[in-house]
Amino acid sequence: MGLFSSVKDKLSGGPARIVTEEQVKEALSKVQDPDLHQDIVKLGFVRNIVIKGDKVSVEVNLTTPACPVKEQLKTECETVLKDIPGIAHADVTMTATTSAAPRETNAAVTPALAGVKNIIAVASGKGGVGKSTTAVNLAYALAKAGSKVGLLDADVYGPSIPRMVRITTLAEEGGPNEIIPPLADGIKVISVGMFTQASDATILRGPMAGSVIKQFLTQVKWGELDYLVIDYPPGTGDIQLTISQTAPVTGAVIVTTPQEVSLIDVRKAMSMFKTLKVPVLGVVETMSYFVCDGCDKKHTIFRSGGGERLARESGITLLGTIPLDPRVAVGGDEGRPHVAAFPDAPASQAYIAAAGAAAQQLSILNAQNSGVLNQFAVEWKN
Amino acid sequence: MAEPTENFRVTAITQADPRTLAIRWTDGRTDTFDVVELRRSCPCAVCIDEWSREQRLKPEDVPDTVRPVRIESVGAYALKIHFSDGHATGIYTFQMLRAMH
Numbered sequence: 001m002g003l004f005s006s007v008k009d010k011l012s013g014g015p016a017r018i019v020t021e022e023q024v025k026e027a028l029s030k031v032q033d034p035d036l037h038q039d040i041v042k043l044g045f046v047r048n049i050v051i052k053g054d055k056v057s058v059e060v061n062l063t064t065p066a067c068p069v070k071e072q073l074k075t076e077c078e079t080v081l082k083d084i085p086g087i088a089h090a091d092v093t094m095t096a097t098t099s100a101a102p103r104e105t106n107a108a109v110t111p112a113l114a115g116v117k118n119i120i121a122v123a124s125g126k127g128g129v130g131k132s133t134t135a136v137n138l139a140y141a142l143a144k145a146g147s148k149v150g151l152l153d154a155d156v157y158g159p160s161i162p163r164m165v166r167i168t169t170l171a172e173e174g175g176p177n178e179i180i181p182p183l184a185d186g187i188k189v190i191s192v193g194m195f196t197q198a199s200d201a202t203i204l205r206g207p208m209a210g211s212v213i214k215q216f217l218t219q220v221k222w223g224e225l226d227y228l229v230i231d232y233p234p235g236t237g238d239i240q241l242t243i244s245q246t247a248p249v250t251g252a253v254i255v256t257t258p259q260e261v262s263l264i265d266v267r268k269a270m271s272m273f274k275t276l277k278v279p280v281l282g283v284v285e286t287m288s289y290f291v292c293d294g295c296d297k298k299h300t301i302f303r304s305g306g307g308e309r310l311a312r313e314s315g316i317t318l319l320g321t322i323p324l325d326p327r328v329a330v331g332g333d334e335g336r337p338h339v340a341a342f343p344d345a346p347a348s349q350a351y352i353a354a355a356g357a358a359a360q361q362l363s364i365l366n367a368q369n370s371g372v373l374n375q376f377a378v379e380w381k382n
Numbered sequence: 383m384a385e386p387t388e389n390f391r392v393t394a395i396t397q398a399d400p401r402t403l404a405i406r407w408t409d410g411r412t413d414t415f416d417v418v419e420l421r422r423s424c425p426c427a428v429c430i431d432e433w434s435r436e437q438r439l440k441p442e443d444v445p446d447t448v449r450p451v452r453i454e455s456v457g458a459y460a461l462k463i464h465f466s467d468g469h470a471t472g473i474y475t476f477q478m479l480r481a482m483h
Contacts, residue, residue, distance in 0.1 A: 277459035
């Protein structure tokens with residue numbers, strides 16, 4: 001011990017060496033955020049540097065708690081800190097403040113959404129691809145990472161979210177023109193299904209359906225949210241247009257199955273978002289493969305590589321490929337989302353990774369879009 | 383990467399003078415628009431026939447005195463202008479506004 005520490009002291013310049021905050025910052029500036037392509041000091045992520053003798057502790061505050069490279073960044077920070085002469089122990093705490101899509105706050109067109117930092121559209125070209133299941137599990141994955149999340153079921157004619165998250169109560173009225181969204185595991189949820197009995201069909205003409213969705217966006221008390229996930233109805237119609245005209249949707253996640261017929265409609269959904277200037281964050285491919293419990297072989301039931309091909313040809317990110325797991329469907333029917341019921345199952349892990357990747361894309365987008373007015377209103381003066 | 387945005391968005395929107403609207407875009411370009419001209423080129427289904435794309439609105443019917451009352455964003459892709467003559471159905475996409483210059 002004695003000999004070793006004295007050698008170490010000599011190498012590091014003696015035991016009384018005082019490490020400064022500047023040195024710590026300089027060391028940490030070697031760590032780059034892989035997405036934003038800047039060092040974490042310049043990005044303003046580093047906080048609360050405390051140096052006590054040969055111990056240093058810092059807080060690294062990321063742009064999303066769902067950051068997929070969190071652990072990697074933590075390890076990198078610890079490594080560079082321990083390389084500072086005079087530092088033997090480094091304690092790095094990872095925190096996150098979700099970056100918000102930029103907007104003009106004083107002239108919010110829809111004040112109900114003023115506290116919502118990011119709005120994610122989960123859409124698909126056609127029905128039955130697992131869009132609602134994906135929306136629910138993405139929302140749960142984001143919440144699990146520590147974000148404040150809301151979930152809006154925009155499928156007026158086939159609202160399935162209440163069942164999937166086991167909300168049986170009807171929505172409450174908070175006051176005139178104010179709806180209080182019920183909570184499911186801490187997630188604020190709203191759906192047409194909360195205003196009708198489950199077995200009753202919603203029979204509405206287009207304009208009425210649109211006005212219901214408009215109410216969800218303008219009269220629901222969303223409060224402060226990091227992410228509002230909107231489960232779009234399938235297709236490219238009236239409701240989709242209404243949402244995009246009412247809410248400043250930050251980005252869209254497109255859900256598809258691997259077959260070509262599903263992909264054709266996905267391209268249409270992507271073209272719709274292009275027209276509406278909603279950036280596509282990436283594609284989630286569901287029902288990608290089935291792992292046989294007898295032989296552990298991956299069976300690609302609906303062909304393979306569709307999502308990947310789509311991502312490649314359109315240059316957008318493949319956020320995840322979700323394996324088929326019968327428990328996902330059971331969980332949906334019983335109101336226990338897979339991510340909550342079996343967090344370690346492969347499908348849950350795939351959803352969690354996809355949520356992280358989507359959050360990552362949003363952070364990049366928000367960094368690129370700094371200065372952009374998402375909502376504005378100008379009163380003309382004569 | 384998120385889809386690259388050749389999609390221009392608004393970074394500033396102001397009233398430049400009594401009849402001029404100024405918009406600064408994400409590429410730094412600033413365009414000015416004569417508000418009377420904007421009213422005359424309203425793209426809504428009342429002013430432009432949806433099938434033939436023929437203009438139904440006679441530009442000369444719009445008086446020079448027309449002014450916006452309020453201009454607001456529509457989603458992330460357009461703006462809507464409430465005019466002093468009560469007309470407010472036109473959705474001016476950023477793409478269309480960019481192309482006017």
